[in-house]
Amino acid sequence: MSEGFTGDDAAIKKIESFDEICSLLSSIILALQETQKLVIYSALGDRFKGQNVGPAEDGEAGSIIQKRFGVE
Known part of the structure; x- marks a missing residue:
């Protein structure tokens, strides 16, 4: 200082x-x-903290994010 x-x-x-x-x-x-x-917020929102996230299939990750942030 x-x-x-x-x-x-x-x-x-x-x-x-x-x-x-x-x-x-x-x-x-x-x-x-x-x-x-x-x-x-964390990248996937608070409800997803501590969950293991594997590879996304058929746009699964995008779907989760859209539902979380209401972008459907």
Whole structure:
């Protein structure tokens, strides 16, 4: 963390590591979730977490995604 900032500059700091970037992004996402009712979905939606997914047959994966997001 850089030193010597005062006043309005205190909110500005040099990002020096990947961990700091991740922490900053996490803070931004949490703030957006609290203020904007932001919802983050996994690629297949929450109902599919933890399921084993094998090879799709006859457009099966596309069908699952369409049903999940109402794009039928």
